[in-house]
Amino acid sequence: MFLSGIVQLITPQNSAAREVSLPSRSPPTVKSPVNHATRSGISTLTTLTTAALVAVALVTAWHVSWMWDARLATEGSGSSHQSGATSALPRQERRDDHRSGDRHGPVFPIEIRHPQGDLGILVSHPHDETAVRVACATCHATRQPDLSNRATADLTEFHQMTVVDHGSISCLSCHHPEDYGAFRLADGQQLAYRDVMQLCAQCHSQQKRDYDHGVHGGMIGHWDRQFGPQYKHNCIDCHAPHQPKFPAMQATFKPQDRFLAPPRNSRPHSPGH
Amino acid sequence: MKPADFNLGDSNLFGGNPDHPVRSYPKFILWGIGEATDGSLLFYLWMLVLTGIALVGANAWAVQVHDGMIVTNMTDHVSWGLYIANFTFMVGVAAGGVMMVIPAYLYHDKKMHDVVILGEILAIAAIVMCLLFVTVDLGRPERFWHLIPGIGRFNWPLSMLTWDVIVLNGYLLLNLHICGYLMYMRFLGCKPNPRWYVPFVMVSIFWAISIHTVTAFLYCGLGGRPFWNTALLAPRFLASAFVAGPALILILFEVLRVTANLKVDDGPIRVLLSIVRVTVLVNLLMVVSEVFTEFYTGGSHTASARYLFFGLHGHRALVPWIWTAVVLNVVAAAMFLLPVVITNHYVRVAACTMALVGAWIEKGMGLVVPGFIPSTLHEIVEYSPSLIEWKISAGIWALGLMILTVLTKLAIVVFQRPLAQHESEMSSH
Amino acid sequence: MTNPRRSEENDQVGSEATEGRSRSTQLPIVNQSGSSRRTALKIAGAALGLVAFGRAVAPMWSIPENISIAEFLQRHYKELTDEDKQEIFQRLASETKTRYGADVTIVDHRPIPGVKFAYAINLSKCNGNGKCMEACHRENNHHRGTNQSYIRVLEMTKGSLDMEHGTSTYDHPTPQPDKYYMPVQCQQCDNPPCVTVCPVEATWKEEDGIVVVDYNWCIGCRYCEAACPYHARRFNWEAVEIPAAEINPEQGYLSNRIRPQGTMEKCHFCLHRTRQGRLPACLEACPTGARVFGDINDPESSINYVLKNKRVFVLKEELGTRPSFFYFFD
Incomplete structure (x- = not known):
């Protein structure tokens, strides 16, 4: 699958997933175990003592969870968790945690594949026509930006053929005029290439919000991160930055049931038929 | 109940010795087998042909079990076909026999009483066919034991299919008992004890209604199939059953008149004809009201009806079937209204055959199959039975006819031999 | 009835019985055996018929080789002990080895306590590329x-x-x-018509909401297929054909093990994966990210985010099947 082999651990300060998942998970950490405890039969216990015990358990659970995340946050900068699926606690132990009703105990991270290398562009190799990736800085390090250029059509030397179909934004809405190896946020701040999601999120906050909740962009790995990590794409893995519309596809796998009629669209019928 | 009600001939003869029948019933059956397999050359030829067809069917079934249901033309879209269509029709025939039982036992129609055994025999043959049609429709027939309460897991009362298993087997047992008891008693020359059969007959009347109602519930309880999901289905099933059953019995009378020289009194024929005369019209009325509701309302729920009657998006495999059924039913209904149907054997047999074929199409290709077309996702996959399906169905029909022939023959032998004196007594009344 | 009448009846019964007995001895039971030639012919005919029947059903004789006694007598899944299961799983694995040449492990995955699965599809995103179908096909060892x-x-x-x-x-x-494009699969209804109609309880809903089939208990009547409003059920019309190299060896008894001919099967939310915390195969394969899967009991799950924030609907809601499968638009 297209996501396979993507194992790139996030760094704490840039982790889109972590930024959202940490604060949003903390309050329900207190609430949701009650649900699960309730479901697993503790609802029958109604005395104050039980409530107090539950409260203590919850606080402990929350604490453990916080500790665990904190530990990951500090360790995660290196490559020690690249094989996250097999790391950390043995599975049986995690299952036990799980079954105790604490669904928010230690969890594996959401691992987002960040863009690699330098910000660049694919150009055809002059000899064999193969695509070669050239860093923007190769040329732009020595050229002065012309802030009056708004579209590729305004350019006179390079990039004229680059088709940009991305709203009404201009090149320098995203590209940093002083450092072409980086992006420029709306407030003028410089942003590293690998943190491109933050750039997109400025306008596409709804998509970012969905993404942070696991509802945009897809994923592989585990739905329950107590069993293993989740791996996700970044924005520009699926959306070409200059033409972000998702490309058309051709379905290659069709059902071949017996006697199933040929495509009906070969003989279109009106909805009023 | 007044004892006199069940008193056919002389009131001196009542019941049987409780010891006697049990001990020699197997002997009676042995004798019956011998007697029922004696006959003319024509009889042997008839049985030989039926045996041949049944063997072809058995062979086809063996192929189907071995190769899988892929040898049928059923699909995930049309997952029930000719077998279940025949099953539904035969349940109707089995239930239709009750139209002889009701006049005979509830209205004390003496003439009908004389021939009511034929209705019960028909019910036995029809139910055996039903059970066989269900069996050949199973993907794993060797797991039938999962259906046996106690040994398997019987999803009763939730699954309507378990209800059907109960009512069909119950009806079979009821009729086996009634036929067996009456014939045995007549064989012994005893007057049957009403205690041992009248309650069963009464139960069987309600039971006959129930087998077809339950079979209709099998379909009309499915919310995902709008074509079946109508409260009118059970009444419609009953109405067409009360066409098909009596029609088949009327044909049987004619066959017996020619082959066995058995002259059935005009009385029962008139009663059955007047029943069919009404039920065929009631059935048509219900079909018309269904069709009206479907087409006047419109919408996507009528897709199956549109497909059935006029074809949908160029698919029209069932259109010839249903219009054939409509024509047959309407012509038969008209013929039943003519007085000539009573006097003229040919007209009567023609009308009955048309009504029978009409009911068969209406319930099978006209009801079971279009329920699946278009599919629940509105995909259109058409269905026409494969050769294997036709072979297996023909085999089951042949077996059913064999059972009917043998039992009818036995009944005639039994009822003619000791009855001679009763009949003379009765005619002197 | 009065007593005198009854005694009278009894008398009659007695006399009738003797009369009956005497008559029955006169009846042609004896006569029949008299025509011994005809009886012999009949017996010969019956024997011939039996032989012919045996020949007719000959294609079935190879079946006992394919179905072991153990399989024939196997109990319903819910009645199996752990030892039974181990035995059965080993038998099934060795059968797979014999028939398909693949080494597989069959496991009985049980629901995760407290979890109830739900699925949602973003119809604004799905572009009908069909990768989900292909992934399901491969993951679940479907007939090729x-x-x-x-x-x-x-x-x-x-x-x-x-x-x-x-x-x-x-x-x-x-x-x-x-x-627009709408993938339809089993909706794992909370009120599943297919479970209601099954005459042998071969299909049922588990605690985590997944409707499963015991492929070794199903009799193949296809009533569930008629009852399902979502065309979610599939019948094994013939024996599954699948090259050994393509067989997914990680199999669940109630999920993706190779199904026997003549039984029903259906989507089980990849329970051999999801009950181990993994995502379903169709979700992982989706290039548009239209698919969302999770635990509806967890208020923080993505599925609950969808239910709270999106315009959600279920298919054929009017049928009252209460699906655990949702469709939504952005």
């Missing part, structure tokens, strides 16, 4: 001949939820401008 899968993707006409204006056999680049 028919491109079988538990998913059907319908190309629907914009402005209508009426599936009459949809087709699953489209063959052109997608998405088309006036179309």
Whole structure:
């Protein structure tokens, strides 16, 4: 699958997933175990003592969870968790945690594949026509930006053929005029290439919000991160930055049931038929 | 109940010795087998042909079990076909026999009483066919034991299919008992004890209604199939059953008149004809009201009806079937209204055959199959039975006819031999 | 009835009985045996018929080799002990080895306590590329001949939820401008019609909401297939054909093990994966990210985010099946 082999651990300060998942998970950490405890039969216990015990358990659970995340946050900068699926606690132990009703105990991270290398562009190799990736800085390090250029059509030397179909934004809405190896946020701040999601999120906050909740962009790995990590794409893995519309596809796998009629669209019928 | 009600001939003869029948019933059956397999050359030829067809069917079934249901033309879209269509029709025939039982036992129609055994025999043959049609429709027939309460897991009362298993087997047992008891008693020359059969007959009347109602519930309880999901289905099933059953019995009378020289009194024929005369019209009325509701309302729920009657998006495999059924039913209904149907054997047999074929199409290709077309996702996959399906169905029909022939023959032998004196007594009344 | 009458009856019964007995001895039971030639002919005919029947059903004689006694007598899943299961799983694995040449492990995955699964599909995102069908096909060891899968993707006409204006056999680049795409698979109903109608309880709903089939208990009557409003059930019309190299060896008894001929099967949310915390195969394969899966009991799950924040609907809600499968638009 297209996501396979993507194992790139996030760094704490840039982790889109972590930024959202940490604060949003903390309050329900207190609430949701009650649900699960309730479901697993503790609802029958109604005395104050039980409530107090539950409260203590919850606080402990929350604490453990916080500790665990904190530990990951500090360790995660290196490559020690690249094989996250097999790391950390043995599975049986995690299952036990799980079954105790604490669904928010230690969890594996959401691992987002960040863009690699330098910000660049694919150009055809002059000899064999193969695509070669050239860093923007190769040329732009020595050229002065012309802030009056708004579209590729305004350019006179390079990039004229680059088709940009991305709203009404201009090149320098995203590209940093002083450092072409980086992006420029709306407030003028410089942003590293690998943190491109933050750039997109400025306008596409709804998509970012969905993404942070696991509802945009897809994923592989585990739905329950107590069993293993989740791996996700970044924005520009699926959306070409200059033409972000998702490309058309051709379905290659069709059902071949017996006697199933040929495509009906070969003989279109009106909805009023 | 007044004892006199069940008193056919002389009131001196009542019941049987409780010891006697049990001990020699197997002997009676042995004798019956011998007697029922004696006959003319024509009889042997008839049985030989039926045996041949049944063997072809058995062979086809063996192929189907071995190769899988892929040898049928059923699909995930049309997952029930000719077998279940025949099953539904035969349940109707089995239930239709009750139209002889009701006049005979509830209205004390003496003439009908004389021939009511034929209705019960028909019910036995029809139910055996039903059970066989269900069996050949199973993907794993060797797991039938999962259906046996106690040994398997019987999803009763939730699954309507378990209800059907109960009512069909119950009806079979009821009729086996009634036929067996009456014939045995007549064989012994005893007057049957009403205690041992009248309650069963009464139960069987309600039971006959129930087998077809339950079979209709099998379909009309499915919310995902709008074509079946109508409260009118059970009444419609009953109405067409009360066409098909009596029609088949009327044909049987004619066959017996020619082959066995058995002259059935005009009385029962008139009663059955007047029943069919009404039920065929009631059935048509219900079909018309269904069709009206479907087409006047419109919408996507009528897709199956549109497909059935006029074809949908160029698919029209069932259109010839249903219009054939409509024509047959309407012509038969008209013929039943003519007085000539009573006097003229040919007209009567023609009308009955048309009504029978009409009911068969209406319930099978006209009801079971279009329920699946278009599919629940509105995909259109058409269905026409494969050769294997036709072979297996023909085999089951042949077996059913064999059972009917043998039992009818036995009944005639039994009822003619000791009855001679009763009949003379009765005619002197 | 009065007593005198009854005694009178009894007398009559007695006399009748003797009369009956005497008559029965006169009856032609004896006469029959008299025509011994005819009886012999009949017996010969019956024997001939039996032989012919044996020949007719000859294709079935190979079946006992395919179905072991252990399989024939196997109890319902819910009645099996752990030892029974181990024995059965080993038998099934060795059968797979014999028939398909693949080494597989069959496991009995049980629900995770407290979890109830739900699925949602973003119809604004799905572009009908069919990767989910393909992934299901491979993951679940489907019959190769028919491109079988538990998913059907319908190309629907914009402005209508009426599936009459949809087709699953489209063959052109997608998405088309006036179309949207709706994958349909088992909706894991909370009120599943298929479970209600099954005469032998071969299909049932588990605690985590997944409707499963015991492929070794199903009798293949296909009533569930008629009852399902979502065309979610599939029948094994023939023996599954699948090259050994393509067999997914990680198998669950109630999920993706190779199904026997003549039984029903259906989508089980990849329970051999999801009950181990993994995502379903169709979700992982989706290039558009249209699929969302999770625990509906967890208020923080993505599925609950969808339910709270999106315009969600279920298919054929009017039927009261209460699906655990949702569709939504952005």
